[in-house]
Amino acid sequence: MMDALTAMRLRRTVREFEPGKSISKETLETIADAGRVAATAINIQPWEFVIITNRDMLKKMADLAEYGKHLASASAAIAVLCKDSPFYLEDGCAATQNMLVAATALGIASAWIDGEKKEYGAAMKQLLGAPAEIKLVSIIALGYSNDETTPEKRPLEEVIHWEKFLM
Numbered sequence: 001m002m003d004a005l006t007a008m009r010l011r012r013t014v015r016e017f018e019p020g021k022s023i024s025k026e027t028l029e030t031i032a033d034a035g036r037v038a039a040t041a042i043n044i045q046p047w048e049f050v051i052i053t054n055r056d057m058l059k060k061m062a063d064l065a066e067y068g069k070h071l072a073s074a075s076a077a078i079a080v081l082c083k084d085s086p087f088y089l090e091d092g093c094a095a096t097q098n099m100l101v102a103a104t105a106l107g108i109a110s111a112w113i114d115g116e117k118k119e120y121g122a123a124m125k126q127l128l129g130a131p132a133e134i135k136l137v138s139i140i141a142l143g144y145s146n147d148e149t150t151p152e153k154r155p156l157e158e159v160i161h162w163e164k165f166l167m
């Protein structure tokens with residue numbers, strides 16, 4: 001298995017998946033488990049993860065999500081929902097990132113798709129059978145891909161500041 005640093009460095013957003021491939025239940029549970037153990041303020045663990053594998057459902061989700069059309073060709077998706085709590089957004093994002101890195105380590109391509117900050121939030125929650133008051137933090141698309149584009153990242157020496165924020 002890939003080490004954590006390699007998985008973090010290799011992870012990137014994939015927006016085109018090879019359709020027709022499935023991910024095993026065990027692998028999906030391993031990915032979700034990485035979300036379960038994420039850092040969470042005051043250990044509240046406000047999250048609930050809805051794992052979607054049904055093709056029709058993935059297509060309906062893709063129809064709703066303006067920048068999530070790649071859900072249609074994904075093998076699965078994990079919706080990260082959090083009960084309203086002081087740090088639900090940070091907690092939900094920590095769980096999301098953990099799952100993206102775990103997927104990479106397992107050889108699964110992924111994409112972080114916006115949650116309810118987008119206008120489709122309420123409709124998406126309804127589609128997922130989630131109560132209106134829960135927060136939809138993100139939707140993670142999962143699948144297989146040969147896509148090798150790598151977005152440019154700011155260099156380390158530009159983003160780190162030793163001891164004080166000096167430019």
Ligand SMILES: Cc1cc2nc3c(=O)[nH]c(=O)nc-3n(C[C@H](O)[C@H](O)[C@H](O)COP(=O)(O)O)c2cc1C
Pocket residue numbers: 011012013014015067068111112113114151
């Ligand atoms: C909060 C957040 C929301 C995002 N929403 C979307 C989205 O709705 N659709 C999408 O295709 N990518 C989305 N992304 C992925 C970013 O576009 C991507 O992370 C960024 O371009 C850097 O590329 P990389 O993930 O390959 O490093 C989102 C990422 C974050 C952190």
